[in-house]
Amino acid sequence: MATLLHIIAHPNNETQSFSMAVGKAFVEAYREAHPGDEVVRLDLYKAHIPHIDADVFSGWGKLRSGSAMDQLSAEEKSKVTRLNELTDQFVAADKYVFVTPMWNFSYPPIMKAYIDSICTAGKTFKYTPEGPVGLLPNKKALHIQARGGLYSEGPMAELEAGHRHLTAIMKFFGLPGLEGLFIEGHNQFPDRAESIKQEAIQKAVALAKTF
Numbered sequence: 001m002a003t004l005l006h007i008i009a010h011p012n013n014e015t016q017s018f019s020m021a022v023g024k025a026f027v028e029a030y031r032e033a034h035p036g037d038e039v040v041r042l043d044l045y046k047a048h049i050p051h052i053d054a055d056v057f058s059g060w061g062k063l064r065s066g067s068a069m070d071q072l073s074a075e076e077k078s079k080v081t082r083l084n085e086l087t088d089q090f091v092a093a094d095k096y097v098f099v100t101p102m103w104n105f106s107y108p109p110i111m112k113a114y115i116d117s118i119c120t121a122g123k124t125f126k127y128t129p130e131g132p133v134g135l136l137p138n139k140k141a142l143h144i145q146a147r148g149g150l151y152s153e154g155p156m157a158e159l160e161a162g163h164r165h166l167t168a169i170m171k172f173f174g175l176p177g178l179e180g181l182f183i184e185g186h187n188q189f190p191d192r193a194e195s196i197k198q199e200a201i202q203k204a205v206a207l208a209k210t211f
Contacts, residue, residue, distance in 0.1 A: 002095060004097060005042060007098045010045070022204045023144045030208040049086070056083065058076055090118045096140070105161050183197060184196070
């Protein structure tokens, strides 16, 4: 049995969001194709995702200097503990599907906060004399993202930063790659919006069967 971690970084639901609609179709098809697998839903807008702030740095510093967890302040302990939980959950999963919109050429800030929370030395990567090495080489990842314009190719392609950043992070963790399923052009071509969404849903269903 494998575990699929379904990571959502969108404040709207599938009736309002193209990426959420496609993500929902993917997960439903995945459950049907892999009935023995576990699907864990992590909605970043509803979960507690601490930012890396002064409390976190202070707590980490105390732990590195030999302090026990119960010697941290309440805020330090709460945030550091939650960051550990998020990292452990990520490491425990076998597959990942990230669902995000494109906002201002990237993705929502909560997604960056989540990525920061799981970039943990000793768990998702390690330092060596030759440089950092990823510790998750046998995982699979998919990024489902809706983009109102066309960014996969053409003059706007170089502006897209969210998928490229997530690709870099997955490579940093040692994953062999990051698949992308993009819903593009529905705002640029509103008369084709529904057909664009339905085509992406069909691709998601097909991809789920072999993911």
